Amino acid sequence: MWVARGKYILDRLIRGLPIILAIVVVNFFLIRLAPGDAAQVLAGEAGAASEQYMEQIRRQFGLDQPLYVQFFSYMKNIALFDLGYSFRHNREVSSLIFERLGATALLMTAAMIVSVSLGIVLGAVAAIRDRTLISHIITVFAVVSYATPLFWIGLMFIIVFSIHLGWFPTSGIITVGADYTGLRAMLDVLHHLVLPALALSCFYIALYTRLMRASMLETLGLDFIKTARAKGLGDRKIVVRHALRNAILPVLTMAGVQVSAMLGGSVIIESVFGWPGLGLLAFESLFARDLNLLLGIFFLSSILVVVTNAVVDVIYTIVDPRIELKRKRAHG
Amino acid sequence: MAAENLLSVERIRTEFRSTRGAWFPVVDEVDLSVAAGETLAVVGESGCGKSMLAHSIMRLLPPRIARSGGGRVMLDGRDLLALSEAEMRGVRGKDVSMIFQEPMTSLNPLMPVGRQIVESILEHDDCSRADANRRGLELMDLVGIPEARARFDQYPHHLSGGMRQRIVIAIALACRPKVLIADEPTTALDVTIQAQVLALIDRLKSELGMGVILITHDLGVVAEWAQRVMVMYAGRKVEEADAESFFRGPKHPYSRALLASVPRPEDVLSGIVRPLAEIPGAVPPMDRLGQGCAFYQRCDRRSDACLAAAPPLQQGDRHNAVACIHSEP
Numbered sequence: 001m002w003v004a005r006g007k008y009i010l011d012r013l014i015r016g017l018p019i020i021l022a023i024v025v026v027n028f029f030l031i032r033l034a035p036g037d038a039a040q041v042l043a044g045e046a047g048a049a050s051e052q053y054m055e056q057i058r059r060q061f062g063l064d065q066p067l068y069v070q071f072f073s074y075m076k077n078i079a080l081f082d083l084g085y086s087f088r089h090n091r092e093v094s095s096l097i098f099e100r101l102g103a104t105a106l107l108m109t110a111a112m113i114v115s116v117s118l119g120i121v122l123g124a125v126a127a128i129r130d131r132t133l134i135s136h137i138i139t140v141f142a143v144v145s146y147a148t149p150l151f152w153i154g155l156m157f158i159i160v161f162s163i164h165l166g167w168f169p170t171s172g173i174i175t176v177g178a179d180y181t182g183l184r185a186m187l188d189v190l191h192h193l194v195l196p197a198l199a200l201s202c203f204y205i206a207l208y209t210r211l212m213r214a215s216m217l218e219t220l221g222l223d224f225i226k227t228a229r230a231k232g233l234g235d236r237k238i239v240v241r242h243a244l245r246n247a248i249l250p251v252l253t254m255a256g257v258q259v260s261a262m263l264g265g266s267v268i269i270e271s272v273f274g275w276p277g278l279g280l281l282a283f284e285s286l287f288a289r290d291l292n293l294l295l296g297i298f299f300l301s302s303i304l305v306v307v308t309n310a311v312v313d314v315i316y317t318i319v320d321p322r323i324e325l326k327r328k329r330a331h332g
Numbered sequence: 333m334a335a336e337n338l339l340s341v342e343r344i345r346t347e348f349r350s351t352r353g354a355w356f357p358v359v360d361e362v363d364l365s366v367a368a369g370e371t372l373a374v375v376g377e378s379g380c381g382k383s384m385l386a387h388s389i390m391r392l393l394p395p396r397i398a399r400s401g402g403g404r405v406m407l408d409g410r411d412l413l414a415l416s417e418a419e420m421r422g423v424r425g426k427d428v429s430m431i432f433q434e435p436m437t438s439l440n441p442l443m444p445v446g447r448q449i450v451e452s453i454l455e456h457d458d459c460s461r462a463d464a465n466r467r468g469l470e471l472m473d474l475v476g477i478p479e480a481r482a483r484f485d486q487y488p489h490h491l492s493g494g495m496r497q498r499i500v501i502a503i504a505l506a507c508r509p510k511v512l513i514a515d516e517p518t519t520a521l522d523v524t525i526q527a528q529v530l531a532l533i534d535r536l537k538s539e540l541g542m543g544v545i546l547i548t549h550d551l552g553v554v555a556e557w558a559q560r561v562m563v564m565y566a567g568r569k570v571e572e573a574d575a576e577s578f579f580r581g582p583k584h585p586y587s588r589a590l591l592a593s594v595p596r597p598e599d600v601l602s603g604i605v606r607p608l609a610e611i612p613g614a615v616p617p618m619d620r621l622g623q624g625c626a627f628y629q630r631c632d633r634r635s636d637a638c639l640a641a642a643p644p645l646q647q648g649d650r651h652n653a654v655a656c657i658h659s660e661p
């Protein structure tokens with residue numbers, strides 16, 4: 001079984017290659033539609049925006065080459081997993097990215113776990129207690145947090161929980177200058193993680209709550225629930241053994257799709273909370289016209305999404321025995 | 333017909349809430365009884381209340397839209413309608429079991445079929461999981477599932493419709509119930525499988541000494557498997573008879589119309605072509621019944637007297653009864 005799952009993932013990843021390639025190509029050209037380049041920004045910051053200086057920078061970074069030359073050299077480098085050089089940071093893009101990857105992965109994993117589990121619980125409760133006060137409260141909460149912009153939630157969290165209540169730090173990932181080690185350092189990171197993770201989760205909690213509620217209501221009306229009741233099972237057993245697992249399936253599908261959207265959301269949250277992850281890096285490099293770095297981040301994100309989708313598919317086969325691991329053939 | 337009744341339902345009434353909030357009956361003062369080793373067929377068109385009757389006996393209707401409007405369901409000297417919900421859970425699946433119409437959807441798709449049978453055993457009987465598993469396998473043998481041991485861990489989607497309905501039956505029989513209510517158990521199955529499943533229910537009925545309430549709209553099934561017949565119309569019992577006299581001479585105009593609308597294979601074989609008889613119209617919506625006979629609009633024997641009041645059930649010999657003022661030919 002596990003061998004089959006391993007093979008399936010490998011198969012899916014190979015199938016993901018053309019997708020990643022397409023993303024890389026489109027990104028390369030798309031990003032150059034934005035006005036301005038690194039030379040202009042660097043020259044502007046140096047306060048010496050003379051034509052000669054900009055020419056010099058462009059020559060140095062190869063920006064004076066025709067677009068197709070730049071493109072082919074970029075593709076060649078990508079094929080060798082060389083993501084290039086960040087003009088802005090004067091460092092290898094790959095080392096920059098890997099330095100920041102952990103923070104984003106931590107933030108997203110936390111937000112994912114919080115939103116999926118809370119969404120499932122809230123949605124299930126709202127469905128089981130349908131048309132009661134608690135279900136109305138959950139529904140209203142879901143609608144409100146679904147409709148609230150992400151950056152606003154982040155700012156409000158900071159104002160309420162950091163500034164007024166003083167429960168959590170306003171920004172960053174560690175307490176600067178504290179130099180904690182071991183368990184203290186871990187707790188410090190978790191303390192910093194709470195607000196950005198919750199803020200990022202809000203929208204998804206709402207999304208999964210609504211989805212779960214609808215799915216649970218539908219499941220509770222299905223015939224096998226009646227069979228379970230006719231067996232003499234109590235409500236709790238019916239929900240836990242029969243309804244819950246069936247109702248979770250659509251939430252799982254949605255969560256898989258939303259991984260990429262969440263990556264986008266983390267750009268905003270990381271900027272608001274000064275969380276030193278990929279999102280913040282992307283945000284900064286966008287304004288610095290640090291195109292190599294930006295493309296590197298996009299490249300990594302697309303790989304991340306393809307991998308996550310494959311993993312979600314495998315999780316799906318574990319939860320739902322009806323879905324078999326079929327390695328679809330292109331021909332026949 | 334001297335056998336003692338296992339289950340007797342007395343003047344049961346079930347009400348639904350209309351969208352306007354008023355309560356109206358969907359099962360109206362129905363009596364029935366079933367003895368050990370006996371099959372009582374409940375027949376009628378869609379919407380006549382036969383399924384509601386079954387659900388009312390099992391108390392499976394959602395309380396938000398349905399309530400009991402009186403009557404008793406006596407089993408072993410206990411009135412099931414008077415039990416608490418917790419006590420009723422001890423009855424469901426243990427003393428009275430039910431099988432449903434749709435074998436394709438009445439099993440949990442994410443749980444191995446063996447576990448779905450065993451779950452019922454563990455719920456009602458104090459036994460170890462190993463014992464329950466063994467009994468589950470025996471039940472799968474009993475309902476005629478080949479290679480029970482291999483099937484035990486399979487999921488419903490691995491099984492055909494007929495096999496799934498056998499699993500549903502095994503679940504229902506897991507705790508040797510006294511009464512089995514089969515709500516159109518074969519409607520969704522093709523004809524050969526239908527016959528196998530009904531033969532299975534009939535065999536198990538004799539082996540286990542159960543009483544069976546067989547809900548169906550297929551009079552061919554009734555003729556073959558039931559000892560007694562009860563006809564329902566608009567939530568009421570309009571006729572009850574032993575199967576033999578029912579098929580020889582149904583008393584109620586509705587029963588006669590039902591029988592007349594059964595296609596006759598012998599006509600086809602002898603080359604006679606005639607239009608299939610049908611009963612014009614449909615069962616009236618139950619929240620808009622007038623005070624007269626509910627069948628009045630569709631009846632070929634109606635008279636003004638029918639509109640005065642709903643005709644009372646006239647008791648004949650033994651169980652036989654009919655609710656029509658024009659029942660005599």
